[in-house]
Amino acid sequence: MTTPSAMPEFPIAAIATPVGVGALAIVRMSGNGVFEVADRVFQKKGKPDFSFRDAEGFSAHFGILSDSRGMVDEVIALLFRAPSSFTMEDMVEFTCHGGPVVVRHLLQALLEGGCRLAEPGEFTRRAFLNGRIDLLQAEAIGEMIHARTESAFRTAVTQMQGNLSRHLQEMRTGLLQSCAFLELELDFSEEGEEFQSREALRLEVQRLQSEISCLVDSYREGHLLTEGVATVIAGRPNAGKSTLLNALLGHERAIVSHMPGTTRDYIEECFIHEKTMFRLTDTAGLRAASEEVEHEGIRRSYSKISEADLILYMLDISAVSFTDEVASTRELRKRHPDARMIVVANKTDLAASGVGTIEQLKLEIGCAVVPMAAAKGEGLEELKSTMATMGEGLNKLHEASVLITSLRHYEALRNAVDSLQNALQLIDSAQPPELIAFELRAALDYVGEITGKVVSEELLNTIFAQFCIGK
Ligand SMILES: Nc1nc2c(ncn2[C@@H]2O[C@H](COP(=O)(O)OP(=O)(O)OP(=O)(O)O)[C@@H](O)[C@H]2O)c(=O)[nH]1
Ligand SMILES: [Mg+2]
Known part of the structure:
Protein backbone atom coordinates (compact mmCIF):
# COMPACT_ATOMS: atom_id res chain seq x y z
CA MET A 1 0.00 0.00 0.00
CA THR A 2 2.98 2.33 0.26
CA THR A 3 3.60 4.57 -2.73
CA PRO A 4 6.64 6.28 -4.19
CA SER A 5 5.61 9.68 -2.82
CA ALA A 6 4.83 8.22 0.59
CA MET A 7 7.95 6.03 0.80
CA PRO A 8 9.88 7.15 3.85
CA GLU A 9 13.13 7.54 1.88
CA PHE A 10 13.60 11.16 3.00
CA PRO A 11 12.51 12.68 6.25
CA ILE A 12 9.80 15.27 5.69
CA ALA A 13 9.50 18.70 7.24
CA ALA A 14 6.81 21.38 7.39
CA ILE A 15 5.52 24.31 9.38
CA ALA A 16 2.70 22.99 11.57
CA THR A 17 1.22 26.28 12.80
CA PRO A 18 -0.64 28.98 10.81
CA VAL A 19 1.42 31.51 8.91
CA GLY A 20 1.48 34.88 10.68
CA VAL A 21 2.65 36.47 13.88
CA GLY A 22 2.13 34.59 17.14
CA ALA A 23 3.87 33.92 20.44
CA LEU A 24 5.17 30.56 19.27
CA ALA A 25 5.27 28.42 16.13
CA ILE A 26 6.09 24.78 15.49
CA VAL A 27 8.09 23.23 12.68
CA ARG A 28 8.04 19.45 12.64
CA MET A 29 9.85 16.66 10.84
CA SER A 30 9.30 12.93 10.54
CA GLY A 31 11.02 9.86 9.09
CA ASN A 32 14.30 7.97 9.02
CA GLY A 33 17.18 10.35 9.50
CA VAL A 34 15.45 13.15 11.42
CA PHE A 35 17.89 12.81 14.33
CA GLU A 36 20.85 13.31 11.98
CA VAL A 37 19.17 16.37 10.46
CA ALA A 38 18.45 17.73 13.94
CA ASP A 39 22.07 17.21 15.01
CA ARG A 40 23.22 19.24 11.99
CA VAL A 41 21.11 22.30 12.81
CA PHE A 42 20.70 22.27 16.59
CA GLN A 43 23.19 22.99 19.36
CA LYS A 44 22.01 22.16 22.88
CA LYS A 45 22.78 24.90 25.46
CA GLY A 46 25.69 23.90 27.71
CA LYS A 47 26.01 20.41 26.17
CA PRO A 48 28.27 20.52 23.11
CA ASP A 49 28.34 16.69 22.91
CA PHE A 50 24.60 16.27 22.87
CA SER A 51 23.21 14.13 20.04
CA PHE A 52 19.57 13.36 19.22
CA ARG A 53 20.62 9.84 18.25
CA ASP A 54 21.40 9.02 21.88
CA ALA A 55 18.58 10.98 23.50
CA GLU A 56 15.44 9.38 24.90
CA GLY A 57 11.96 9.53 23.34
CA PHE A 58 9.58 12.16 24.77
CA SER A 59 12.48 14.38 25.83
CA ALA A 60 12.70 18.18 25.40
CA HIS A 61 15.92 20.10 24.73
CA PHE A 62 16.66 23.81 24.75
CA GLY A 63 19.24 25.20 22.33
CA ILE A 64 20.22 27.27 19.30
CA LEU A 65 19.03 26.45 15.82
CA SER A 66 21.14 27.69 12.89
CA ASP A 67 20.98 27.62 9.12
CA SER A 68 23.86 28.16 6.69
CA ARG A 69 23.84 31.91 7.46
CA GLY A 70 24.03 31.54 11.21
CA MET A 71 21.73 31.49 14.22
CA VAL A 72 18.00 31.46 13.49
CA ASP A 73 16.41 31.31 16.95
CA GLU A 74 16.49 29.83 20.40
CA VAL A 75 14.21 26.81 20.24
CA ILE A 76 12.84 23.86 22.18
CA ALA A 77 13.27 20.54 20.42
CA LEU A 78 10.84 17.74 21.27
CA LEU A 79 12.02 14.29 20.41
CA PHE A 80 9.80 11.28 19.63
CA ARG A 81 11.15 7.81 18.94
CA ALA A 82 9.43 5.36 16.57
CA PRO A 83 6.89 3.91 17.06
CA SER A 84 5.77 6.26 19.85
CA SER A 85 4.97 9.28 17.71
CA PHE A 86 2.07 10.62 15.65
CA THR A 87 3.44 9.08 12.44
CA MET A 88 4.97 6.06 14.24
CA GLU A 89 8.30 7.22 12.79
CA ASP A 90 11.16 9.11 14.47
CA MET A 91 10.05 12.72 14.82
CA VAL A 92 11.46 16.02 16.06
CA GLU A 93 9.34 19.13 16.61
CA PHE A 94 10.93 22.55 17.06
CA THR A 95 9.05 25.25 18.92
CA CYS A 96 10.37 28.68 18.01
CA HIS A 97 9.20 32.30 18.21
CA GLY A 98 6.14 32.79 16.02
CA GLY A 99 7.28 35.21 13.33
CA PRO A 100 6.80 34.33 9.66
CA VAL A 101 10.45 35.00 8.79
CA VAL A 102 11.82 33.05 11.78
CA VAL A 103 9.68 30.09 10.82
CA ARG A 104 10.74 30.25 7.19
CA HIS A 105 14.42 30.26 8.18
CA LEU A 106 13.89 27.34 10.52
CA LEU A 107 12.19 25.32 7.80
CA GLN A 108 14.94 26.29 5.36
CA ALA A 109 17.53 24.99 7.85
CA LEU A 110 15.78 21.61 7.99
CA LEU A 111 15.57 21.41 4.20
CA GLU A 112 19.29 22.24 3.91
CA GLY A 113 19.92 19.65 6.61
CA GLY A 114 18.42 16.82 4.51
CA CYS A 115 14.62 16.95 4.73
CA ARG A 116 12.20 17.45 1.89
CA LEU A 117 9.08 19.61 2.18
CA ALA A 118 6.05 17.55 3.24
CA GLU A 119 3.02 17.32 0.96
CA PRO A 120 -0.40 18.37 2.30
CA GLY A 121 -1.57 15.88 4.91
CA GLU A 122 1.59 13.80 4.62
CA PHE A 123 2.15 13.45 8.37
CA THR A 124 -1.38 12.12 8.78
CA ARG A 125 -0.97 9.97 5.67
CA ARG A 126 2.11 8.37 7.22
CA ALA A 127 0.18 7.81 10.47
CA PHE A 128 -2.40 5.95 8.35
CA LEU A 129 0.07 3.99 6.21
CA ASN A 130 2.00 2.94 9.31
CA GLY A 131 -1.21 1.68 10.91
CA ARG A 132 -1.57 4.11 13.80
CA ILE A 133 -4.98 5.33 12.66
CA ASP A 134 -7.44 4.17 10.01
CA LEU A 135 -8.70 6.33 7.18
CA LEU A 136 -11.85 7.30 9.07
CA GLN A 137 -9.82 8.58 11.97
CA ALA A 138 -7.49 10.46 9.61
CA GLU A 139 -10.49 12.17 8.03
CA ALA A 140 -11.90 12.90 11.50
CA ILE A 141 -8.72 14.82 12.36
CA GLY A 142 -9.34 16.99 9.28
CA GLU A 143 -12.98 17.49 10.26
CA MET A 144 -12.04 18.38 13.82
CA ILE A 145 -9.60 21.04 12.64
CA HIS A 146 -12.21 22.55 10.35
CA ALA A 147 -15.15 22.25 12.77
CA ARG A 148 -16.87 25.59 13.29
CA THR A 149 -19.53 24.50 15.73
CA GLU A 150 -19.54 22.56 18.97
CA SER A 151 -21.62 19.73 17.49
CA ALA A 152 -19.40 19.31 14.41
CA PHE A 153 -16.42 19.21 16.77
CA ARG A 154 -18.02 16.57 19.04
CA THR A 155 -18.94 14.36 16.09
CA ALA A 156 -15.38 14.54 14.75
CA VAL A 157 -13.93 13.69 18.16
CA THR A 158 -16.22 10.65 18.46
CA GLN A 159 -15.10 9.51 15.02
CA MET A 160 -11.47 10.09 15.92
CA GLN A 161 -11.86 7.84 18.94
CA GLY A 162 -12.76 5.06 16.53
CA ASN A 163 -16.42 4.32 17.42
CA LEU A 164 -17.54 4.21 13.81
CA SER A 165 -14.42 2.27 12.85
CA ARG A 166 -15.23 -0.42 15.42
CA HIS A 167 -18.83 -0.59 14.28
CA LEU A 168 -17.75 -1.05 10.66
CA GLN A 169 -15.14 -3.60 11.66
CA GLU A 170 -17.84 -5.69 13.38
CA MET A 171 -19.88 -5.60 10.19
CA ARG A 172 -16.90 -6.67 8.14
CA THR A 173 -16.27 -9.57 10.49
CA GLY A 174 -19.89 -10.71 10.06
CA LEU A 175 -19.62 -10.49 6.28
CA LEU A 176 -16.26 -12.26 6.20
CA GLN A 177 -17.69 -15.13 8.23
CA SER A 178 -20.56 -15.62 5.79
CA CYS A 179 -18.19 -15.35 2.81
CA ALA A 180 -15.92 -17.95 4.35
CA PHE A 181 -18.80 -20.41 4.78
CA LEU A 182 -19.89 -19.92 1.18
CA GLU A 183 -16.35 -20.35 -0.12
CA LEU A 184 -15.98 -23.54 1.92
CA GLU A 185 -19.07 -24.84 0.15
CA LEU A 186 -17.28 -24.29 -3.14
CA ASP A 187 -14.41 -26.48 -1.94
CA PHE A 188 -16.84 -29.20 -0.98
CA SER A 189 -19.18 -28.65 -3.92
CA GLU A 190 -19.38 -32.30 -4.82
CA GLU A 191 -20.80 -33.17 -1.42
CA GLY A 192 -23.33 -30.32 -1.82
CA GLU A 193 -22.74 -29.38 1.79
CA GLU A 194 -24.02 -26.13 3.37
CA PHE A 195 -21.85 -24.79 6.20
CA GLN A 196 -24.37 -22.14 7.13
CA SER A 197 -28.01 -22.85 6.31
CA ARG A 198 -29.44 -20.54 3.65
CA GLU A 199 -31.99 -19.34 6.18
CA ALA A 200 -29.27 -18.42 8.70
CA LEU A 201 -27.29 -16.72 5.93
CA ARG A 202 -30.38 -14.81 4.85
CA LEU A 203 -30.98 -13.55 8.39
CA GLU A 204 -27.35 -12.50 8.80
CA VAL A 205 -27.29 -10.60 5.49
CA GLN A 206 -30.59 -8.96 6.33
CA ARG A 207 -29.30 -7.89 9.74
CA LEU A 208 -26.18 -6.34 8.23
CA GLN A 209 -28.18 -4.65 5.52
CA SER A 210 -30.48 -2.99 8.00
CA GLU A 211 -27.58 -1.87 10.21
CA ILE A 212 -25.81 -0.32 7.23
CA SER A 213 -29.08 1.28 6.09
CA CYS A 214 -29.36 2.99 9.50
CA LEU A 215 -25.91 4.47 8.99
CA VAL A 216 -26.86 5.58 5.46
CA ASP A 217 -29.93 7.30 6.91
CA SER A 218 -27.84 9.09 9.55
CA TYR A 219 -26.04 10.97 6.76
CA ARG A 220 -28.92 13.39 6.30
CA GLU A 221 -28.37 14.77 9.81
CA GLY A 222 -24.65 14.01 9.88
CA HIS A 223 -23.73 16.21 6.96
CA LEU A 224 -25.85 19.05 8.36
CA LEU A 225 -23.67 18.93 11.45
CA THR A 226 -20.39 19.29 9.65
CA GLU A 227 -21.36 21.32 6.59
CA HIS A 398 -23.70 13.84 18.28
CA GLU A 399 -24.34 11.86 21.45
CA ALA A 400 -25.39 8.92 19.30
CA SER A 401 -22.02 7.32 18.89
CA VAL A 402 -22.12 6.50 15.19
CA LEU A 403 -23.08 8.94 12.53
CA ILE A 404 -22.11 9.34 8.88
CA THR A 405 -20.93 12.85 8.07
CA SER A 406 -19.04 12.48 4.81
CA LEU A 407 -20.37 12.01 1.30
CA ARG A 408 -17.61 9.51 0.58
CA HIS A 409 -18.73 7.25 3.42
CA TYR A 410 -22.37 7.70 2.49
CA GLU A 411 -21.79 6.57 -1.09
CA ALA A 412 -19.69 3.57 -0.07
CA LEU A 413 -22.35 2.42 2.38
CA ARG A 414 -25.15 2.89 -0.14
CA ASN A 415 -23.23 0.68 -2.55
CA ALA A 416 -22.80 -1.89 0.23
CA VAL A 417 -26.57 -1.89 0.86
CA ASP A 418 -27.18 -2.47 -2.89
CA SER A 419 -24.74 -5.40 -2.97
CA LEU A 420 -26.40 -6.95 0.08
CA GLN A 421 -29.78 -6.49 -1.57
CA ASN A 422 -28.46 -8.36 -4.63
CA ALA A 423 -27.13 -11.09 -2.33
CA LEU A 424 -30.57 -11.46 -0.71
CA GLN A 425 -32.22 -11.87 -4.11
CA LEU A 426 -29.66 -14.51 -5.09
CA ILE A 427 -30.27 -16.40 -1.83
CA ASP A 428 -34.04 -16.26 -2.40
CA SER A 429 -33.74 -17.62 -5.91
CA ALA A 430 -31.45 -20.45 -4.71
CA GLN A 431 -28.49 -19.33 -6.83
CA PRO A 432 -25.08 -21.01 -6.49
CA PRO A 433 -22.81 -19.99 -3.59
CA GLU A 434 -20.16 -18.33 -5.79
CA LEU A 435 -22.65 -15.72 -7.01
CA ILE A 436 -23.79 -14.93 -3.47
CA ALA A 437 -20.18 -14.80 -2.26
CA PHE A 438 -19.35 -12.36 -5.06
CA GLU A 439 -21.95 -9.87 -3.83
CA LEU A 440 -20.89 -10.28 -0.20
CA ARG A 441 -17.26 -9.65 -1.20
CA ALA A 442 -18.35 -6.50 -3.01
CA ALA A 443 -20.17 -5.28 0.12
CA LEU A 444 -17.09 -6.14 2.16
CA ASP A 445 -14.91 -4.03 -0.15
CA TYR A 446 -17.28 -1.06 0.00
CA VAL A 447 -17.25 -1.11 3.81
CA GLY A 448 -13.46 -1.59 3.74
CA GLU A 449 -13.05 1.51 1.54
CA ILE A 450 -14.26 3.64 4.42
CA THR A 451 -11.70 2.62 7.00
CA GLY A 452 -9.00 2.19 4.37
CA LYS A 453 -8.77 -1.63 4.45
CA VAL A 454 -9.38 -1.56 0.72
CA VAL A 455 -8.14 1.63 -0.78
CA SER A 456 -6.71 3.03 -4.00
CA GLU A 457 -3.81 5.43 -4.38
CA GLU A 458 -6.13 7.87 -6.12
CA LEU A 459 -8.54 7.91 -3.20
CA LEU A 460 -5.73 8.54 -0.71
CA ASN A 461 -4.46 11.42 -2.83
CA THR A 462 -7.90 12.99 -2.92
CA ILE A 463 -8.40 12.66 0.82
CA PHE A 464 -5.01 13.95 1.95
CA ALA A 465 -4.87 16.77 -0.60
CA GLN A 466 -7.61 18.44 1.48
CA PHE A 467 -5.31 18.67 4.51
CA CYS A 468 -2.95 21.55 5.07
CA ILE A 469 0.80 21.13 4.76
CA GLY A 470 2.22 20.23 8.16
CA LYS A 471 -0.82 18.14 9.22
N1 LIG B 1 -41.98 48.67 5.98
C1 LIG B 1 -41.12 47.71 5.86
N2 LIG B 1 -40.31 47.69 4.80
C2 LIG B 1 -39.42 46.68 4.68
C3 LIG B 1 -39.33 45.67 5.66
N3 LIG B 1 -38.37 44.79 5.26
C4 LIG B 1 -37.87 45.26 4.12
N4 LIG B 1 -38.51 46.39 3.76
C5 LIG B 1 -38.28 47.21 2.56
O1 LIG B 1 -38.68 46.49 1.44
C6 LIG B 1 -37.87 46.85 0.32
C7 LIG B 1 -37.30 45.58 -0.32
O2 LIG B 1 -36.38 44.98 0.57
P1 LIG B 1 -35.26 43.96 0.09
O3 LIG B 1 -34.66 43.38 1.31
O4 LIG B 1 -34.37 44.58 -0.91
O5 LIG B 1 -36.20 42.89 -0.63
P2 LIG B 1 -35.78 41.58 -1.44
O6 LIG B 1 -36.78 40.54 -1.14
O7 LIG B 1 -34.37 41.25 -1.21
O8 LIG B 1 -35.99 42.07 -2.92
P3 LIG B 1 -35.33 41.53 -4.28
O9 LIG B 1 -33.88 41.43 -4.08
O10 LIG B 1 -35.69 42.60 -5.25
O11 LIG B 1 -35.99 40.24 -4.60
C8 LIG B 1 -36.82 47.77 0.86
O12 LIG B 1 -37.20 49.09 0.57
C9 LIG B 1 -36.82 47.51 2.34
O13 LIG B 1 -36.41 48.62 3.09
C10 LIG B 1 -40.19 45.73 6.79
O14 LIG B 1 -40.19 44.90 7.68
N5 LIG B 1 -41.07 46.75 6.81
MG1 LIG C 1 -32.77 41.13 -2.43
Missing part, protein backbone atom coordinates in the same frame (compact mmCIF):
# COMPACT_ATOMS: atom_id res chain seq x y z
CA GLY A 228 -24.09 23.44 8.15
CA VAL A 229 -27.79 23.63 7.36
CA ALA A 230 -28.22 24.84 3.76
CA THR A 231 -30.78 27.60 4.35
CA VAL A 232 -32.27 29.44 1.38
CA ILE A 233 -34.22 32.69 1.73
CA ALA A 234 -36.71 32.66 -1.12
CA GLY A 235 -39.81 34.60 -2.10
CA ARG A 236 -41.17 37.20 -4.48
CA PRO A 237 -39.19 40.35 -5.37
CA ASN A 238 -39.24 43.06 -2.70
CA ALA A 239 -40.49 40.74 0.06
CA GLY A 240 -37.51 41.78 2.22
CA LYS A 241 -35.20 38.77 1.71
CA SER A 242 -31.98 40.77 1.58
CA THR A 243 -33.13 42.80 4.59
CA LEU A 244 -33.55 39.51 6.47
CA LEU A 245 -30.12 38.23 5.42
CA ASN A 246 -28.53 41.45 6.73
CA ALA A 247 -30.53 41.30 9.96
CA LEU A 248 -29.50 37.70 10.64
CA LEU A 249 -25.84 38.44 9.91
CA GLY A 250 -25.89 41.69 11.86
CA HIS A 251 -24.26 43.69 9.06
CA GLU A 252 -25.18 45.13 5.66
CA ARG A 253 -24.04 42.31 3.39
CA ALA A 254 -26.65 42.51 0.62
CA ILE A 255 -28.02 45.55 -1.22
CA VAL A 256 -31.54 46.47 -0.11
CA SER A 257 -33.75 48.67 -2.26
CA HIS A 258 -37.41 49.39 -2.86
CA MET A 259 -36.90 48.35 -6.50
CA PRO A 260 -38.22 44.83 -7.07
CA GLY A 261 -35.52 42.62 -8.61
CA THR A 262 -32.56 44.14 -6.72
CA THR A 263 -30.80 40.86 -5.95
CA ARG A 264 -29.70 39.18 -9.15
CA ASP A 265 -27.11 36.57 -8.22
CA TYR A 266 -27.39 34.61 -4.99
CA ILE A 267 -25.33 35.59 -1.92
CA GLU A 268 -23.99 33.01 0.54
CA GLU A 269 -22.87 33.64 4.13
CA CYS A 270 -22.45 31.53 7.25
CA PHE A 271 -24.46 32.21 10.36
CA ILE A 272 -24.00 30.36 13.65
CA HIS A 273 -26.81 30.28 16.20
CA GLU A 274 -27.11 28.11 19.30
CA LYS A 275 -24.28 25.76 18.27
CA THR A 276 -25.73 25.18 14.81
CA MET A 277 -24.22 26.50 11.62
CA PHE A 278 -26.58 27.71 8.89
CA ARG A 279 -25.30 28.39 5.38
CA LEU A 280 -27.60 31.26 4.44
CA THR A 281 -28.33 32.01 0.79
CA ASP A 282 -30.20 35.14 -0.27
CA THR A 283 -31.71 34.65 -3.72
CA ALA A 284 -33.23 36.66 -6.55
CA GLY A 285 -36.97 37.21 -6.09
CA LEU A 286 -39.19 34.71 -7.87
CA ARG A 287 -41.34 36.11 -10.68
CA ALA A 288 -41.79 35.75 -14.41
CA ALA A 289 -38.76 37.78 -15.49
CA SER A 290 -38.62 39.45 -18.85
CA GLU A 291 -34.96 40.31 -18.79
CA GLU A 292 -32.13 37.84 -19.46
CA VAL A 293 -29.92 38.52 -16.41
CA GLU A 294 -32.84 38.40 -13.99
CA HIS A 295 -34.06 35.24 -15.69
CA GLU A 296 -30.69 33.59 -15.02
CA GLY A 297 -30.79 34.86 -11.42
CA ILE A 298 -34.18 33.23 -10.91
CA ARG A 299 -32.97 29.99 -12.46
CA ARG A 300 -30.18 30.03 -9.86
CA SER A 301 -32.73 30.73 -7.09
CA TYR A 302 -34.61 27.56 -8.02
CA SER A 303 -31.39 25.60 -8.20
CA LYS A 304 -30.43 26.77 -4.67
CA ILE A 305 -33.91 25.95 -3.39
CA SER A 306 -33.55 22.42 -4.73
CA GLU A 307 -30.36 21.96 -2.65
CA ALA A 308 -31.83 23.46 0.53
CA ASP A 309 -32.25 21.68 3.85
CA LEU A 310 -34.31 24.59 5.12
CA ILE A 311 -36.34 27.09 3.06
CA LEU A 312 -37.22 30.45 4.63
CA TYR A 313 -40.09 31.48 2.38
CA MET A 314 -40.58 35.18 2.79
CA LEU A 315 -43.67 37.11 1.79
CA ASP A 316 -44.77 40.74 2.10
CA ILE A 317 -47.84 40.44 4.24
CA SER A 318 -48.90 44.02 3.57
CA ALA A 319 -49.21 43.33 -0.14
CA VAL A 320 -49.94 39.68 0.06
CA SER A 321 -52.01 38.22 -2.62
CA PHE A 322 -53.16 35.51 -0.27
CA THR A 323 -54.18 32.80 -2.71
CA ASP A 324 -51.07 33.29 -4.87
CA GLU A 325 -48.70 32.98 -1.90
CA VAL A 326 -50.50 29.94 -0.52
CA ALA A 327 -50.26 28.34 -3.95
CA SER A 328 -46.52 29.22 -4.21
CA THR A 329 -45.62 27.78 -0.80
CA ARG A 330 -47.64 24.63 -1.42
CA GLU A 331 -45.93 24.18 -4.76
CA LEU A 332 -42.46 24.59 -3.18
CA ARG A 333 -43.29 22.09 -0.43
CA LYS A 334 -44.57 19.59 -2.97
CA ARG A 335 -41.45 19.94 -5.10
CA HIS A 336 -39.05 19.75 -2.17
CA PRO A 337 -40.63 17.39 0.35
CA ASP A 338 -37.30 16.70 2.08
CA ALA A 339 -36.58 20.34 2.89
CA ARG A 340 -38.05 21.91 5.99
CA MET A 341 -39.85 25.20 5.56
CA ILE A 342 -40.55 28.28 7.65
CA VAL A 343 -42.82 30.96 6.17
CA VAL A 344 -41.67 34.45 7.18
CA ALA A 345 -44.56 36.91 7.00
CA ASN A 346 -42.71 40.21 6.60
CA LYS A 347 -43.67 43.88 6.88
CA THR A 348 -46.14 43.38 9.72
CA ASP A 349 -45.58 47.09 10.47
CA LEU A 350 -47.45 47.94 7.27
CA ALA A 351 -50.21 45.37 7.55
CA ALA A 352 -53.21 46.48 9.60
CA SER A 353 -54.92 43.12 9.25
CA GLY A 354 -51.62 41.24 9.78
CA VAL A 355 -52.52 38.95 12.65
CA GLY A 356 -55.63 37.56 11.03
CA THR A 357 -53.74 36.77 7.86
CA ILE A 358 -50.97 35.00 9.75
CA GLU A 359 -53.44 32.67 11.45
CA GLN A 360 -54.98 31.97 8.05
CA LEU A 361 -51.55 31.29 6.55
CA LYS A 362 -50.75 28.80 9.31
CA LEU A 363 -53.97 26.96 8.63
CA GLU A 364 -53.64 26.98 4.86
CA ILE A 365 -49.94 26.12 4.58
CA GLY A 366 -49.51 23.86 7.59
CA CYS A 367 -45.95 24.84 8.50
CA ALA A 368 -44.34 27.29 10.91
CA VAL A 369 -45.22 30.92 10.12
CA VAL A 370 -43.17 33.66 11.80
CA PRO A 371 -44.48 37.26 11.70
CA MET A 372 -41.74 39.79 11.14
CA ALA A 373 -40.79 43.38 10.46
CA ALA A 374 -37.29 42.67 9.16
CA ALA A 375 -36.40 46.33 8.62
CA LYS A 376 -36.90 46.95 12.36
CA GLY A 377 -35.55 43.61 13.51
CA GLU A 378 -38.94 42.61 14.95
CA GLY A 379 -39.63 38.88 14.94
CA LEU A 380 -35.97 38.10 14.40
CA GLU A 381 -35.57 36.31 17.74
CA GLU A 382 -38.64 34.17 17.12
CA LEU A 383 -37.29 33.21 13.71
CA LYS A 384 -33.88 32.35 15.14
CA SER A 385 -35.41 30.16 17.81
CA THR A 386 -37.62 28.40 15.24
CA MET A 387 -34.49 27.77 13.19
CA ALA A 388 -32.69 26.59 16.32
CA THR A 389 -35.28 23.91 17.11
CA MET A 390 -33.97 22.19 14.03
CA GLY A 391 -30.47 22.68 15.41
CA GLU A 392 -31.40 21.22 18.79
CA GLY A 393 -32.27 17.92 17.18
CA LEU A 394 -28.86 17.96 15.55
CA ASN A 395 -27.02 18.75 18.75
CA LYS A 396 -28.54 15.72 20.43
CA LEU A 397 -27.40 13.55 17.55
